[in-house]
Amino acid sequence: MSKIKLSCDEANHVCDKNQYKEAGIWEMLKLNLHLLYCRVCRKYTSRNMKLTKLVKTNKVEVLDKATKEKLQITFDKELAKQL
Amino acid sequence: MANHKIDPNNWIKLYSDYLFNYTITRVSDREIAQDLVSETFLAGLKSMVNFKGEASERTWLISILKRKVIDHYRKINSKKGKAEVRMSYNSDVESEGDWLEERVADPFDKTAEDTLENSELGDAIHDCLAKLPQKQAEVFKMKTILGYETETICNELDITASNLWVIVHRARTALADCMEKSWF
Numbered sequence: 001m002s003k004i005k006l007s008c009d010e011a012n013h014v015c016d017k018n019q020y021k022e023a024g025i026w027e028m029l030k031l032n033l034h035l036l037y038c039r040v041c042r043k044y045t046s047r048n049m050k051l052t053k054l055v056k057t058n059k060v061e062v063l064d065k066a067t068k069e070k071l072q073i074t075f076d077k078e079l080a081k082q083l
Numbered sequence: 084m085a086n087h088k089i090d091p092n093n094w095i096k097l098y099s100d101y102l103f104n105y106t107i108t109r110v111s112d113r114e115i116a117q118d119l120v121s122e123t124f125l126a127g128l129k130s131m132v133n134f135k136g137e138a139s140e141r142t143w144l145i146s147i148l149k150r151k152v153i154d155h156y157r158k159i160n161s162k163k164g165k166a167e168v169r170m171s172y173n174s175d176v177e178s179e180g181d182w183l184e185e186r187v188a189d190p191f192d193k194t195a196e197d198t199l200e201n202s203e204l205g206d207a208i209h210d211c212l213a214k215l216p217q218k219q220a221e222v223f224k225m226k227t228i229l230g231y232e233t234e235t236i237c238n239e240l241d242i243t244a245s246n247l248w249v250i251v252h253r254a255r256t257a258l259a260d261c262m263e264k265s266w267f
Contacts, residue, residue: 012252013248013252016248016251016252016255017248019227019255020226020227020233022233044256047259047263048255048259050259051255051258051259051262052227054204054208054262055208055227055228062100062103062104062224062228062229063099063100063103063117063120064229067117068095068099071095071099071117071120071121071124072095074121074125075091075094075095075121075124075125075128078125078128079091079092079128
């Protein structure tokens with residue numbers, strides 16, 4: 001069994017993973033234990049959660065890769081005409 | 084005052100997400116937004132000679148986009164757009180009360196102010212994203228907004244998983260800093 005105490009770096013890594021729901025139960029347990037005594041990581045975690053919520057609730061949209069490439073092709077054609 | 088240079092080769096890479104997000108909060112339809120963004124780039128290309136370098140490229144493109152959005156609304160409000168049949172429940176006397184539930188104000192409905200605030204916040208996030216180094220921004224967008232799997236991103240960008248997490252971590256820290264400064 002791995003050690004119970006996490007370093008701050010490891011804790012932040014688990015926290016990052018948790019933002020994408022990729023952290024395991026054991027990892028979460030260790031993270032929460034770490035947060036009990038580490039103020040800096042508590043701060044980081046709360047800010048991280050806030051950021052995730054922010055991005056989710058505001059439906060920040062980006063173009064996916066395929067559309068972007070299509071856009072670039074049409075654009076390049078016009079650009080070639082200009083020169 | 085700094086004299087801004089124009090370089091259309093990088094436009095799509097640098098600004099398409101920002102412009103798209105700007106548009107989608109205003110027209111709320113992906114297809115239309117894509118068309119408008121694409122039109123904006125082309126229009127920008129055509130009038131490149133008029134670019135005086137007084138504003139940054141992005142500001143300049145946004146000003147073109149604004150006109151395009153206005154044009155779009157003008158078009159759908161033209162005679163043809165208005166000729167569409169719009170039904171309303173309320174006009175009929177006989178069916179009065181039938182659809183009462185639908186006519187009650189929805190307390191959870193968003194007011195115009197909420198939406199406005201939200202769209203501005205979305206712009207702010209994109210402002211912050213634009214300040215990140217390109218690689219960080221790219222990875223963050225793929226992971227967080229497009230929701231790709233870690234493996235997919237790693238294959239596409241040719242990086243290792245631990246590498247990816249470091250980039251994500253840096254991006255998140257920088258973004259949180261930036262948002263805190265500009266918004267909270």
